[in-house]
Amino acid sequence: MAAPLQLGFTDYEQTYAKKKTRRQRFLDEMEATVPWDPFLALISPVYHRPSAKGGRPPFPLEVMLRIHLLQQWFTLSDPLMEEMLIDTPCFRRFAGIDMVEDRIPDETTILNFRHLLEENRIAEQILETVNQSLREKGVMLKEGTILDATIINAPSSTKNKTGERDPEMHSVAKGNQWFFGMRCHIGVDAASGLVHSVVSTAANVHELNTAPDRVHGEERVIYGDSGHIGIEKREAFKDCEAEMRIAMKPGQRRVLPDTPEGRLLDLMEAAKAHVRAKVEHPFRIIKCQFGFRKVFYRSIRKNNLKLTMLFALANLWMVRERCPSTA
Incomplete structure (x- = not known):
């Protein structure tokens, strides 16, 4: 010290x-x-x-x-x-x-x-070191993973030295709004809400494409929003024994019939959403508390390393009261 x-x-x-x-x-x-x-x-x-x-x-x-x-x-x-x-x-x-x-x-x-x-890709080693320490303390388990992603905006202006936007970033529509930037995909421990995997891509890359890189293979259950529908059909998950608890599309949930079966399905969706809500906490920390709302650098690789470091620090912030010292 x-x-x-x-x-x-x-x-x-x-x-x-x-x-x-x-x-x-x-x-x-x-x-x-x-x-x-x-x-x-x-x-x-x-x-x-x-x-x-x-x-x-x-x-x-x-x-x-x-x-x-x-x-x-x-x-x-x-x-x-x-x-x-x-x-x-x-x-x-x-x-x-x-x-x-x-x-x-x-x-x-x-x-x-x-x-x-x-x-030297130290950020990835730091994330693994933090998570290994938390697993040894029994804070992070391996029974379930929540998959989710968020869009990180990038400057769309061409008024810079090169006269062009970052070629690795891309535009994507979400709802009725267009975004330009990158997408940060994470895998979160379902029990603790701590991040164990970080993958960054251009904003137009679908969440299913990075799903194999965000699971560790020892899950008993995998949660995901409606963007992960069809995950069990992917080649990487054909032999996966984990139970897939993927959210129903919002439009389908809104038209569920007011019958015992429809109400049961709605309760099941609410239960899945209750677990998936944990994935929003790390995003809130890096965006609202650490201030990473826009990309800092050109290239996805450099921003991914920064995000990996931020999520490692976010994990430490989330366990500061349960584990005052992880040294």
């Missing part, structure tokens, strides 16, 4: 203030919940070593990791992250930076660290 800091006057005031800000409370909770040692062990083998030729030494790995997580939680670009470290005492304290004695990483250093994580 980062060494205790020498506090300046502003830092001292905020540290010992009678009332903590909402941002400070959030950081305190995540400080106690993030499994720091396993995360550092994943990145350490690929992190830069001090050069034998001399030169400026690299920043401590834990400092850079903490800055990267701050970027994810507060949706900060590399330049804005540098400015926030200069302006915001609680960010410096969380990152372990002493304003008086330590250097503050500039935006290029923050960018290079992010690229390092992307090149």
Whole structure:
């Protein structure tokens, strides 16, 4: 862990203030919940070593990791992250930076660290590490999976350096509205509501196409909305022994007859919807709490790695009270 800091006057005031800000409370909770040692062990083998030729030494790995997580939680670009470290005492304290004695990483250093994580696909390893820890604690089970997807908007304007939109993004109609961007598909544990699989595609890719990549194969039951109707006919699920509990199309449910059989079918649909509602919680966290409402980068791969990291952090946020420390 980062060494205790020498506090300046502003830092001292905020540290010992009678009332903590909402941002400070959030950081305190995540400080106690993030499994720091396993995360550092994943990145350490690929992190830069001090050069034998001399030169400026690299920043401590834990400092850079903490800055990267701050970027994810507060949706900060590399330049804005540098400015926030200069302006915001609680960010410096969380990152372990002493304003008086330590250097503050500039935006290029923050960018290079992010690229390092992307090149080595560290986000996927972090999600697996978090989920393995939660399975060992009995929080995440393997008996059921909920499948769902959401559209992430991308800029549709061509007023940029290249004069064109991101070629990997695509337009799709949902209801009577058109969207341009990508689609994030996830698999969620039916018992806990925690995300175990993340797949990103262009917005026009159907949910059934990614379904095999979002199940782990040990489910007894699979839930899905009406977009997953026909999943049992797919080649990947022909030998699947899990029970498929797929929602009826909304139009069909609305015209169910007012008979004992019709009312029973409606109750069954309500029960399935009650379970499927858990899948909306991770989406709410990354979109409303972490602020990922639009794509951050060009290319689906880079955005998928960011989403994978966000869902790993969302899992930690959801279990912060049940598992105060996953280290």
